[in-house]
Amino acid sequence: MSADALITACTERLEPLERAVNRAWWDANTDASEDTQARRADAEVALSNALADADTFAAIRDARARGTADPSAARALEMLEQEYTPHQIDTTLARSIIDLQSSIESRFSRHRGTIDGAPVDDNAIAEVLHSSDDADRRKAAWEASKTVGVAVADDIRELARLRNEAARSLGYRDHFAMTLATSDFDERRLFNTMEAVDEITAAPFAAMMSSLDERLSARFDIAPAALRPWHYDDPFFQEVPVAIGMDLDPYLGELDIDDLTSRTFDGMGLDVRPVLQRSDLTPRERKTQHAFCIDVDRAGDVRVLSNNVPGEKWTETMLHEFGHAVYFDGVDRALPWTLRTMHHCLTEGVAMRCGRLVREPEWLSAIAGLPTDVVDKLAPQLRTFRQTSLLIFARWVLVMTHFERGLYANPDGPHDTRWWDLVERYQLVRRPDERHAPDWAAKIHIAAAPVYYHNYLYGEMIASQLAATVGSLVNRRDAGRFLSTRVFEPGASLRWDHLIEAATGSPLSPTVLAHELAR
Numbered sequence: 269m270s271a272d273a274l275i276t277a278c279t280e281r282l283e284p285l286e287r288a289v290n291r292a293w294w295d296a297n298t299d300a301s302e303d304t305q306a307r308r309a310d311a312e313v314a315l316s317n318a319l320a321d322a323d324t325f326a327a328i329r330d331a332r333a334r335g336t337a338d339p340s341a342a343r344a345l346e347m348l349e350q351e352y353t354p355h356q357i358d359t360t361l362a363r364s365i366i367d368l369q370s371s372i373e374s375r376f377s378r379h380r381g382t383i384d385g386a387p388v389d390d391n392a393i394a395e396v397l398h399s400s401d402d403a404d405r406r407k408a409a410w411e412a413s414k415t416v417g418v419a420v421a422d423d424i425r426e427l428a429r430l431r432n433e434a435a436r437s438l439g440y441r442d443h444f445a446m447t448l449a450t451s452d453f454d455e456r457r458l459f460n461t462m463e464a465v466d467e468i469t470a471a472p473f474a475a476m477m478s479s480l481d482e483r484l485s486a487r488f489d490i491a492p493a494a495l496r497p498w499h500y501d502d503p504f505f506q507e508v509p510v511a512i513g514m515d516l517d518p519y520l521g522e523l524d525i526d527d528l529t530s531r532t533f534d535g536m537g538l539d540v541r542p543v544l545q546r547s548d549l550t551p552r553e554r555k556t557q558h559a560f561c562i563d564v565d566r567a568g569d570v571r572v573l574s575n576n577v578p579g580e581k582w583t584e585t586m587l588h589e590f591g592h593a594v595y596f597d598g599v600d601r602a603l604p605w606t607l608r609t610m611h612h613c614l615t616e617g618v619a620m621r622c623g624r625l626v627r628e629p630e631w632l633s634a635i636a637g638l639p640t641d642v643v644d645k646l647a648p649q650l651r652t653f654r655q656t657s658l659l660i661f662a663r664w665v666l667v668m669t670h671f672e673r674g675l676y677a678n679p680d681g682p683h684d685t686r687w688w689d690l691v692e693r694y695q696l697v698r699r700p701d702e703r704h705a706p707d708w709a710a711k712i713h714i715a716a717a718p719v720y721y722h723n724y725l726y727g728e729m730i731a732s733q734l735a736a737t738v739g740s741l742v743n744r745r746d747a748g749r750f751l752s753t754r755v756f757e758p759g760a761s762l763r764w765d766h767l768i769e770a771a772t773g774s775p776l777s778p779t780v781l782a783h784e785l786a787r
């Protein structure tokens with residue numbers, strides 16, 4: 269079979285199955301029930317079975333070995349090989365992995381922790397951690413955020429064992445190594461980058477933490493050494509605490525998030541109204557509590573799930589998710605289906621670039637309509653906030669990436685302790701006393717989006733590199749055009765690192781973070 273015929277055959281087989289998976293995924297997340305979960309698992313099994321087809325896989329490898337003069341066909345074959353590889357495993361094992369992951373995710377969707385016996389959702393927990401001065405109540409909220417971990421930890425370890433069994437049957441060290449190898453990442457280079465990020469951020473992060481701890485110790489009237497995770501404002505310390513942050517809710521709390529979102533992208537010449545229409549944006553029972561954007565069919569059916577409450581947090585989330593949306597929507601539909609996608613770190617980079625807008629002076633005045641004198645007064649704080657938030661997030665990604673590598677190196681390891689070792693090492697947050705619990709398992713990504721978190725750090729670097737190249741995105745149609753033509757349209761026809769180099773003129777480097785922190 270010619271390369272083109274093979275690519276066409278794969279597309280005809282995979283396209284409807286992927287669309288079915290995406291629709292079922294959407295249904296399961298907007299209406300979590302046994303039924304929608306079961307349909308989602310079935311759809312995933314059907315796609316996974318197609319990707320497990322050994323004859324097709326052999327034909328793809330053959331075609332790659334023969335080579336092709338057409339770069340687009342060569343890239344499509346490379347992508348197909350990466351997609352098929354993890355599925356060349358025992359079908360019973362594949363089914364067990366899908367079933368177990370889907371069951372864990374369903375428990376995440378339905379689980380509610382409790383405070384004083386009353387069930388609370390993630391927004392209620394966030395509210396206590398954001399605003400309460402009562403340390404006991406904060407502790408109760410923080411603990412409520414972790415109870416899901418106890419419910420799923422044993423199954424996550426089992427899932428890691430199964431994922432490793434699959435990876436090893438394909439000749440990889442473990443699931444961690446396989447995921448990187450089949451997603452255009454080199455493990456050694458990744459950890460070199462992690463080390464560079466550690467070096468770049470260690471000193472400014474430590475300085476930031478000592479001033480933060482000083483303020484928190486005054487606020488809660490305890491010694492800095494007595495501070496524990498619940499004194500910081502989100503369950504994993506991924507975000508800037510209120511004590512050193514800036515609360516934009518007084519300025520954004522009255523504004524309509526959908527309107528802010530569409531006007532932000534209008535300014536770049538990108539119309540998001542059709543995506544808004546298809547989206548599910550308000551909180552409800554039996555609905556996934558975080559947010560995501562999904563490209564259902566690589567042909568324009570792009571949707572966002574969110575749980576909007578007026579204010580800064582969900583405004584940023586919406587700008588982030590609609591950054592994904594315009595990217596999905598902007599991929600050149602004339603490309604072959606296989607290439608009508610993009611690497612995770614690129615889509616995260618664009619999404620993060622858009623999410624950052626909410627704290628940029630230009631956006632606050634032009635889109636949110638704040639008076640100039642107010643924005644001028646906020647500007648220095650906004651810059652500090654931006655740097656603090658980058659520091660906190662980078663250190664958190666170091667925890668996640670190192671944790672996951674260790675989880676797959678030995679699923680039976682002492683992970684409850686390891687987790688806190690890493691949190692103390694990278695985040696400088698002291699572990700709770702006398703606590704023996706699988707707090708790591710309460711982070712949904714470990715089960716649902718394994719070996720993914722590094723993409724967010726690369727996303728931050730890409731966002732910074734794009735900002736350095738393009739400048740502001742506020743009411744800049746030319747910037748929108750740059751993103752559309754240089755970043756969105758090529759889809760996956762270039763490998764992610766080549767695309768960034770081609771678009772921005774230089775290879776991606778962690779030094780962009782150093783520049784961001786020095787500004």
Ligand SMILES: [Zn+2]
Pocket residue numbers: 588592615616619
């Ligand atoms: Zn994202």
